[in-house]
Amino acid sequence: MRFPQQSSVLALGLGLVTTVTAQAQFLVSEISFGYTGRINDRGEANVPGFTIQGNPNVPEILSNKIILTPPHPGNTRGAVWADEPNPYREWVADVDFRVNGGERGSGNLNIWLTRRGGQDIGSSSIYTVGRFDGLALVVDQHNGAAGMIRGFLNDGTVDFKSHHSVDSLAFGHCYHVYRNLGRPSQIKLRQTGNDFKVLIDDRLCFESDQITIPPGYQFGITAASADNPDSFEVFKLVVMTRDLGAKVIEGSSSQQQQQQQQNNGQNQAQAQTSYGRTPNQVRNNNAQSDDAFDDSVPDASADSITSSKAQFADLHNRLQSVNHHLSTIFRQGAGMNNMAEKRHEETSRMINDLRQSLSKIEKLDKLEWITSEMTKMQREIQNIKTDLNNRISQSENNLKRSISSNHGTMLEHVATQTTPRHGKLIFVIIGSQIVLVAGYIFYERKKTLPKKYL
Template sequence: MRLLQSSTLAFGLATTAKLVEAQAQFLVNELSFGYTGRINDRGQATVPGFSIQGTPDVPEVLSNKIILTPPHPGNTRGAIWADQQNKYQTWVADVDFRVNGPERGSGNLNIWLARRGNQEIGSSSVYTVNRFDGLALVIDQHGGSGGMIRGFLNDGSTDFKAHQSVDSLAFGHCNYPYRNLGRPSQIKLRQTHQVFKVEVDGHLCFESDKITIPPGYFFGITAAAGDNPDSFEIFKMVTMTENLDAKHDAPSQQQGQPIQNQAQAQTSYGRKANQNNGNNNGNSNGNSDDPFDDYIPDANADAITSSKAQFADLHNRIQSTNHHLSSIFRQVAGLNNIGEKRHEETSKAIHDVKQLLYKLDRLDSLQNEISKLQRDLRDMRSDINLKVKDSEHAVKSFIGTNHGNMLEHVAVQAAPRHGKLIFVIIGSQILIVAAYIYYERKKTLPKKYL
């Protein structure tokens, strides 16, 4: 029965969370553009409520998009910043963008929510900005990937331009191949009372329940292109909130300090231990880079003199313990997902190895067949040599036997015969002599006259 009650309670909480998330959203006109399909309804090359700047030229504003960096030339920068602050605690910001470029194009797109906005960031990227207070969402090809979306936080104490490893400051990321899709991509930033989310094309990229961006920060979009440039195009930026009347003034520096500490703790999450440079010295004063540090200083029991102070101290420590448990549960869930992924990769690798071993077995059988073929070829060669020798011996024997008879036959049959020639010559001479004698005798006979 307890299990049924807990399941019903979990389902109710999940349903309530979805209903809360699905509450009606209202458009914030002064922080939006392009929601009608046109950047400027008056046909002007400006964006109402936003300032545009760029290097070396100002970005081109077309009827339905803004080209922050053109496809030519390279090493260009462009930026668009809201003129008014975001004065809402809960909000949703949609940015539609498209990136086109050559095969090895380079560049990055940065979506900002910063306290001083254009004054301290301008057209800089997360790699060239100095100190800023706020959120930066970077879209680039980090680490040679096909595309990645990463989130960065800063409370103004970290100089990103001078930092040795800016990439290690990211608190969340997801892979997203954004280049040359032929269609706009949608990035959605969602801030509620419980969680901060980043979604891309309707799918969750990353989220955190430890981030709360206070009111009074400026929205902005900057883009930077390299030598082989990508063209970054912005189609719209739409900001919505649940209650247009629930505006809040920008908090003072003292009021915003707890959120800044929270942002700094989230930024510090995942840094290497050697970045502390040994400055902690074992103190638990809230300056540690440990993500599970509760930032509650140790107190002497004698200092708690009232039940109210005791309850407050106990409440704070229980709350901190709950935060730690939530962080541990998230870490365990993440490790479980990583373990499953590693298991799948290992299973796939084992399958590939089995396939290779099967191919090696086939190679052994093929090698045996080749060896058998070699033996057959050697036997065939021996047989051919033997046959050739037998044929040669037979030919020699036949020629040696018949050669003498052939010579004798030629000598007998082809020898010249002179008897007939002599008979013909002598006979012809006799006939000539007889004819001559007959002629002479006939000439000397007496003539008879009639």
């Protein structure tokens, strides 16, 4: 789909025509939105060709933007995923976004190009996603910076959620201040046959000639906010390519695949007819299976070839048979490759399911062990409680017996010890009176004795 001339000014204003290449680019409308300045021209609250996800609420869709995470409350997630994969090897993707929030707001925006992204990734961020196959471009305030754009790659073998240092897996980065600018920022991803580039506001962020994202991967944008939320708004996701007819079968729709298979069958029929086979023979061979080795030229004795014409016909038939066999081998090889890839994906999914099951079993074992230990602790605490109650009761009984046995003798002792004794008191009183009387008599006698004078 080429841009109409009357909307060229709008297309330039929206940035649909890339400035990094002089060749014309064509819009891939099936996996794009916002290229006319509106999310949905019909005014409906959905995005044609895309699936919206969110937690705890679905993102709000306005006429010209998608609010993946609202300014309030925090800890929300939002995602928008293309329903169809990207069928092109060379492409340019433009994403216009804007971030508003408080002074210390935080969160991240993730631009994905992955296999089975909507099913495997959902609304996860680079820090909460498990295993994925593809590219992730992250916009956040990593390491206290005002803004940073980083690229991550994974072939499905690395579990980012359980990795000890996700930040160390980035293969490229650049700094860019993106919060509270009052205008959208534009991220441009460009894949060619020679290199892969990421540009921010028409300046190079990073590039690499070692990265090639194959066709058949889905575009998606996810955002996550923290306790102090940021509002992530996406205005457009526009995918363009140089040649709309250069689709790869893996990324095409079912109708396009059938049409391409029919074209391939017609081309093969024409090629076989040009080698001297009739259309009826071609039709019969196409009705057979890929294992078409039944039309081999039978062996013939060299003596039966008596003329150059017969020799040429025999050689022609044998070369034609070899050509058919090679074509069959190539088709079977391609089918085996596709089958091997499917089996590899199935095996990977089975291994992942097995790992999840094993992890659940380990968790259940740990829970059973914790439960048994808790039961043991309860029994021990109950035994300790019972023993303590018995000892307290025994001590109380011993104390009562000791007090009851010693209380009677103590009363007798107190009674005997505290009983008053009047004998001593009488003896003291009488003795003092006798002493006083004796002293008085002695005084009187001494007073009446005659005085002696010298």
